[in-house]
Amino acid sequence: MDRGKTGALIASARRAQGLTQQALAGRVHVTAKAVSKWERGRSFPGVDVLPALAAALGLPVEALLSGEAPPSPTAEPPSTAAREGGLHAVPEGPASSAERGPARPAAPARNKKRRARLAAALVALSLAAGGVLWRYGGAIFQRGNPIPYLLAAAQLDSDTPFAEVGSGDGVYIAPRGECPALLEFVERTRHVTFVEQAGSGYLFSNGVDGLVVQSEVYWGRFTVYQVPMHTLQAP
Numbered sequence: 001m002d003r004g005k006t007g008a009l010i011a012s013a014r015r016a017q018g019l020t021q022q023a024l025a026g027r028v029h030v031t032a033k034a035v036s037k038w039e040r041g042r043s044f045p046g047v048d049v050l051p052a053l054a055a056a057l058g059l060p061v062e063a064l065l066s067g068e069a070p071p072s073p074t075a076e077p078p079s080t081a082a083r084e085g086g087l088h089a090v091p092e093g094p095a096s097s098a099e100r101g102p103a104r105p106a107a108p109a110r111n112k113k114r115r116a117r118l119a120a121a122l123v124a125l126s127l128a129a130g131g132v133l134w135r136y137g138g139a140i141f142q143r144g145n146p147i148p149y150l151l152a153a154a155q156l157d158s159d160t161p162f163a164e165v166g167s168g169d170g171v172y173i174a175p176r177g178e179c180p181a182l183l184e185f186v187e188r189t190r191h192v193t194f195v196e197q198a199g200s201g202y203l204f205s206n207g208v209d210g211l212v213v214q215s216e217v218y219w220g221r222f223t224v225y226q227v228p229m230h231t232l233q234a235p
Contacts, residue, residue, distance in 0.1 A: 014035075173225075
């Protein structure tokens with residue numbers, strides 16, 4: 001996924017739809033600042049926003065993931081009568097063999113060519129799938145479906161030190177290593193104070209009760225945090 005290509009595609013499609021950044025933001029329930037960051041390649045739309053964004057821009061979700069615009073349908077060439085200013089065509093008799101051009105190959109030959117093209121497409125698809133497994137295999141087999149994690153990781157930058165994976169499950173991803181911004185987020189949203197780190201767990205307390213944020217190294221490059229959803233009551 002190339003944030004720059006996807007951002008350029010979003011900007012181009014938005015203008016083609018006659019939408020401002022504010023209008024597009026209203027349709028997908030985000031801020032205009034978020035749309036601006038997408039278009040400048042500073043971040044990537046969240047997985048929960050992609051379907052609505054694709055619908056608003058008239059694009060398939062796959063185009064947003066790849067950053068490649070779908071091919072435009074090829075218009076049929078105008079008829080001879082249309083090219084000549086709308087003159088009525090004169091009915092003609094059956095065309096001679098010379099006028100009809102070379103004969104179409106027999107059905108068995110056409111089927112053979114079709115099968116050859118299908119086989120080539122299957123080989124190309126297999127090679128592409130093998131490349132994906134080679135590149136993302138660790139992520140696929142570590143936590144199941146890697147797409148929500150990769151989409152969240154694509155949002156990480158100097159302004160976004162951590163990002164939520166999916167929506168509403170308390171799972172966050174950050175670059176591997178310490179993430180003070182996430183610890184501050186937990187303190188602020190769960191009304192607790194960070195106490196200490198014990199192995200892969202981060203211990204927080206409000207003076208009476210405590211909660212633990214579990215962490216796990218993901219794909220060797222990131223850390224995934226599981227933040228409890230409940231908020232502790234004030235003592």
